[in-house]
Amino acid sequence: MPPPADIVKVAIEWPGAFPKLMEIDQKKPLSSIIKEVCDGWSLANHDQFALQHADSSNFYITEKNRNEIKNGAILRLTTSPAQNAQQLHERIQSSSMDAKLEALKDLANYSRDVTFAQEFINLDGISLLTQMVESGTERYQKLQKIMKPCFGDMLSFTLTAFVELMDHGIVSWDTFSVAFIKKIASYVNKFASDISILQRSLAILESMVLNSHDLYQKVAQEITIGQLIPHLQGTDQEIQTYTIAVINALFLKAPDDKRQEMANILAQKQLRSIILTHVIRAQRAINNEMAHQLYVLQVLTFNLLEDRMMTKMDPQDQAQRDIIFELRRIAFDAESEPNNSSGSMEKRKSMYTRDYKKLGFINHVNPALDFTQTPPGMLALDNMLYFAKHHQDAYIRIVLENSSREDKHECPFGRSSIELTKMLCEILKVGELPSETCNDFHPMFFTHDRSFEEFFCICIQLLNKTWKEMRATSEDFNKVMQVVKEQIMRALTTKPSSLDQFKSKLQNLSYTEILKIRQSERMNQEDFQSRPILELKEKIQPEILELIKQQRLNRLVEGTCFRKLNSRRRQDKFWYCRLSPNHKVLHYGDLEESPQGEVPHDSLQDKLPVADIKAVVTGKDCPHMKEKGALKQNKEVLELAFSILYDSSGQLNFIAPDKHEYCVWTDGLNALLGKDMLSDLTRNDLDTLLSMEIKLRLLDLENIQIPDAPPPIPKEPSNYDFVYDCN
Numbered sequence: 255m256p257p258p259a260d261i262v263k264v265a266i267e268w269p270g271a272f273p274k275l276m277e278i279d280q281k282k283p284l285s286s287i288i289k290e291v292c293d294g295w296s297l298a299n300h301d302q303f304a305l306q307h308a309d310s311s312n313f314y315i316t317e318k319n320r321n322e323i324k325n326g327a328i329l330r331l332t333t334s335p336a337q338n339a340q341q342l343h344e345r346i347q348s349s350s351m352d353a354k355l356e357a358l359k360d361l362a363n364y365s366r367d368v369t370f371a372q373e374f375i376n377l378d379g380i381s382l383l384t385q386m387v388e389s390g391t392e393r394y395q396k397l398q399k400i401m402k403p404c405f406g407d408m409l410s411f412t413l414t415a416f417v418e419l420m421d422h423g424i425v426s427w428d429t430f431s432v433a434f435i436k437k438i439a440s441y442v443n444k445f446a447s448d449i450s451i452l453q454r455s456l457a458i459l460e461s462m463v464l465n466s467h468d469l470y471q472k473v474a475q476e477i478t479i480g481q482l483i484p485h486l487q488g489t490d491q492e493i494q495t496y497t498i499a500v501i502n503a504l505f506l507k508a509p510d511d512k513r514q515e516m517a518n519i520l521a522q523k524q525l526r527s528i529i530l531t532h533v534i535r536a537q538r539a540i541n542n543e544m545a546h547q548l549y550v551l552q553v554l555t556f557n558l559l560e561d562r563m564m565t566k567m568d569p570q571d572q573a574q575r576d577i578i579f580e581l582r583r584i585a586f587d588a589e590s591e592p593n594n595s596s597g598s599m600e601k602r603k604s605m606y607t608r609d610y611k612k613l614g615f616i617n618h619v620n621p622a623l624d625f626t627q628t629p630p631g632m633l634a635l636d637n638m639l640y641f642a643k644h645h646q647d648a649y650i651r652i653v654l655e656n657s658s659r660e661d662k663h664e665c666p667f668g669r670s671s672i673e674l675t676k677m678l679c680e681i682l683k684v685g686e687l688p689s690e691t692c693n694d695f696h697p698m699f700f701t702h703d704r705s706f707e708e709f710f711c712i713c714i715q716l717l718n719k720t721w722k723e724m725r726a727t728s729e730d731f732n733k734v735m736q737v738v739k740e741q742i743m744r745a746l747t748t749k750p751s752s753l754d755q756f757k758s759k760l761q762n763l764s765y766t767e768i769l770k771i772r773q774s775e776r777m778n779q780e781d782f783q784s785r786p787i788l789e790l791k792e793k794i795q796p797e798i799l800e801l802i803k804q805q806r807l808n809r810l811v812e813g814t815c816f817r818k819l820n821s822r823r824r825q826d827k828f829w830y831c832r833l834s835p836n837h838k839v840l841h842y843g844d845l846e847e848s849p850q851g852e853v854p855h856d857s858l859q860d861k862l863p864v865a866d867i868k869a870v871v872t873g874k875d876c877p878h879m880k881e882k883g884a885l886k887q888n889k890e891v892l893e894l895a896f897s898i899l900y901d902s903s904g905q906l907n908f909i910a911p912d913k914h915e916y917c918v919w920t921d922g923l924n925a926l927l928g929k930d931m932l933s934d935l936t937r938n939d940l941d942t943l944l945s946m947e948i949k950l951r952l953l954d955l956e957n958i959q960i961p962d963a964p965p966p967i968p969k970e971p972s973n974y975d976f977v978y979d980c981n
Contacts (some may be wrong), residue, residue: 262323267308267330268295284317291331304334306367309859311844314369321904324861338364339373343382351408358411365418372424380425383416388433406448409441413454420461427465432472435462439476442485449490456485456496463503470507477504479516479523486528491544494533498547501525505554506688510561517558521703530700545693552695553688559706560685562633567625574632577639578621582609584642585653612657614666624668629684630675638671640707641714648711652718665721666728667714673731674714677739678706681746689890691817691909697751708753713742716760723765737768744771785963790951791944798943802936806922811835814915815849816908830858831908837926839863840898842906866900870923878907896920 260280265273274294278287285301292300305315308328314335315323323329333341342364345357364370387409420427441455459477462469477500485497501520508516520526529551533544540548567574586609607618615621625635642649656664679685699705717738726734745759813832830853831842843858873879876897891909894916898906910916917935924931 263325264327264329266291271295284320302334302337303331305329306332313367316369335370335373339370339377343377343379355408358408362411362414365415368422371419371422375424380419383412384434386412387437406451410450417454417457427462427469435472435476443481449493452493453496456500460500460503463507474504479519483523483528487532495544495547498551502547502550502554514558526700534697534700542693545695549692549695550688552699556682556684556706559633562636563629563631563679563684565632566628567622567632569620569622575622577635581638581642584646585650613653613668615668624672629679630672634672634675637675637707637710641711645711648715662727663725665718670717671714673735674717678710691891691894698753698756701752712757716741720765737765740768790948794947798940802939803925806918806925807837809918810922812852862900862906864926867898869899870896872896872920876907877905
C-alpha cells in the first residue's frame with residue numbers, strides 16, 4: 255500500500271552524527287518537525303535551527319517551499335537563516351584577513367538563497383557591503399601589493415554577494431550613492447586582468463542602468479564607451495558578453511535626444527569593426543547569451559531609423575525638396591538641355607514633371623506627396639539618395655532603363671523604393687523593443703557602418719531584376735513585392751556572413767527558382783479534393799495523429815533545457831525537465847550550465863506525477879505571466895510561456911527556448927492529459943504526413959484519373975457457364 259500523499263521519507267544529516275531516516279508529515283508545522291529532529295540529537299533551542307537541502311544549492315526549507323521536498327531527499331539540520339545571517343554579518347567585519355575572506359566566501363554562497371538574503375538584508379547587510387566597497391577596501395590598499403591574490407578574492411566575493419542579494423529584488427537600486435557607483439566604475443579599469451572582479455562590476459553597472467533612471471544618469475557620467483571598448487578586444491567571451499550588455503543597457507535607457515549622439519560615439523570608437531573582428535569572426539563558437547546581446551545591439555541600432563521612418567515629408571520644406579531635385583539631377587543631368595536655366599518656367603515645370611514620372615513617382619507634379627505616408631516616411635527618401643550617391647552607376651542604369659521603355663513593363667523606381675523601405679522595416683522590426691529570448695542576429699549587418707542603406711541598395715537592384723524576370727506591369731506590383739519579400743527572407747535564413755554573400759544568395763534565388771520552390775512546396779502540401787481521397791484521408795488520419803502523439807511523447811522523454819529568466823537576463827540559469835520512459839512522472843531540476851545532450855533522470859531531484867496534473871495553461875493565463883515587470887509584457891515571451899497546474903496551488907512554469915519546443919511540449923502535455931493537440935506544428939505535421947502517406951498509397955495509380963464517384967456495378971451475366979466448380 256503506497257504511503258499517504260502528505261508523508262515524505264527523507265534522510266537528515268547533522269555534522270558528527272549518523273544521518274537519520276525520517277518520515278515528514280507535510281501537514282505538521284515546520285517548527286514541530288525541526289523540534290522533533292533536534293530532540294532526537296538532544297539539541298536545545300530548536301528555534302535556532304532550520305532544515306536545508308544537502309545538495310549544491312544549500313537552500314533553506316520554509317513553509318513556502320516545503321512542498322518541493324520529495325521522497326528520498328537528503329536534508330541537513332543547520333543554524334537558522336536569522337542566526338546564520340547574524341553570524342556572517344559579524345564575521346565579515348573581522349579584523350583578521352583570513353577570517354574575513356572565509357566569511358565573504360560563505361556569504362557569496364548563501365546569498366543565492368532568498369530566505370537567507372531576506373534575513374541578511376534585514377540586518378542592513380547591503381549597506382555594510384556597499385560601505386566595504388566604498389571605504390572598507392581602502393584599508394587594505396597598503397596590503398594590496400604584498401597580498402594581491404587575497405585582496406582580489408576578497409573584493410570578488412564581496413561583489414558576488416552583492417549581486418546575488420540584489421538579484422532577489424528585495425532592495426531598490428535607487429538607494430545607492432555616487433561614491434559606490436564611482437568605485438564600481440573604477441574597478442572596470444583597475445581590475446581588467448582580474449576576470450571575476452571585472453565580470454561582477456560590469457554586471458552591477460548593467461543592473462543599475464536597467465533598474466533605475468537616476469542611476470543610469472550617474473553611471474553614464476562615470477563610465478565611457480572608451481573605457482569599455484578594450485574589454486571587447488580580449489579573448490574572454492564572458493567578459494565580452496557583459497561588456498556588450500552594459501553598452502546595450504546604456505543605449506536602451508538613453509533619452510531619445512541622446513541616443514543618436516551615443517551611436518555617433520560608438521561609430522567613432524569603431525565598436526562595429528571591433529565586434530566583427532574580436533567576437534563574430536573570432537575562432538570560437540558564439541554562445542547563446544552573446545548571440546542575444548548581439549541581437550539586442552542590432553535591434554537598438556536599427557531602431558535609430560525609427561525617427562526618420564515616422565517623419566512625414568513637408569512639401570513646403572525646401573531642404574527636403576532639394577533631395578528630390580538631387581535625385582533628378584543625378585539621373586538626368588547628362589540629358590539636360592544646356593540652356594535649361596534660360597527656359598520658361600512652364601517649360602521647366604513640364605520637364606520636371608516628365609522626369610519625375612520617369613523616376614517612378616506616383617505624384618508627378620509634386621513627388622513630395624509620395625513621402626507623406628508613415629512608415630516609411632523620410633527614410634525611403636534617405637535610402638534613395640544614398641543609392642543614387644554611393645551606387646550611382648546602378649541607380650542611373652535602373653532609372654534610364656525603365657524610363658525608356660514603352661511596353662508598360664517599366665519598374666517604377668520611386669514607388670518601388672518607398673514600398674521596399676517599408677518592407678525592410680517590417681522584416682527587421684524597426685521600432686520594436688528587443689525580445690528577451692531572441693538570439694537572431696545577422697553577422698552581415700556588422701560588416702558595414704551603413705548596413706541598412708547597403709541592405710536597401712542590394713534589395714532595390716533585386717526588385718528591378720525580379721520585375722524584369724516576371725515581365726511585370728504596374729498591375730503586378732504587389733505580386734512582385736511578395737516574390738521579393740520571399741527572396742529576401744529565404745536569403746536571410748541562411749545567415750550570410752557578409753553583404754556580398756547575401757547578394758550572392760539572392761542571385762541564386764531568381765524568380766524561376768522561387769517558382770520551382772513554390773511548386774515543390776505546393777506538391778508536398780497538395781490537398782486532393784476528390785471524394786475517394788477525402789475518405790482515404792479520413793481513414794488514415796487517426797493513425798497519423800497517433801504517430802505525431804508518439805513523437806511528441808518521445809521528445810518529452812528526451813527532455814529539454816529551459817532558461818530561467820530574471821531581471822538580469824545575462825546571468826544564465828538553467829533547469830531541465832523530462833518525462834519518464836513509462837510516461838507517468840515528470841523529472842525536473844536546476845542545472846549549473848546548459849547541458850550537452852540528455853540529462854539522466856537520477857540527476858534531476860524533483861518529480862511531478864502526471865496523474866497530479868490538473869491543467870496546462872499558456873500565454874497570459876500562466877501564473878508567471880501575470881506578475882508585474884517589463885519582461886512579462888514582452889509579446890514574444892508570452893507566446894513561449896506555458897504552465898502546469900497541479901494540486902490546489904502547485905505550479906510548474908516554463909518559458910520555451912523557441913516556438914518549436916513550445917509546440918512540442920504543449921502538444922505532449924495535452925496528449926498525456928488525453929486532450930487534443932492543437933498547435934500549429936501539429937497541423938503542419940499532420941498535413942505533411944497525410945500528403946506523403948496518400949502519395950505513397952497512390953503510387954500504383956500514377957497517370958490514372960481517380961473518379962469522383964465509384965464505378966457502376968455491372969449487370970449480371972446471361973449465364974454462368976464460365977464458372978468452374980472445383981468440387
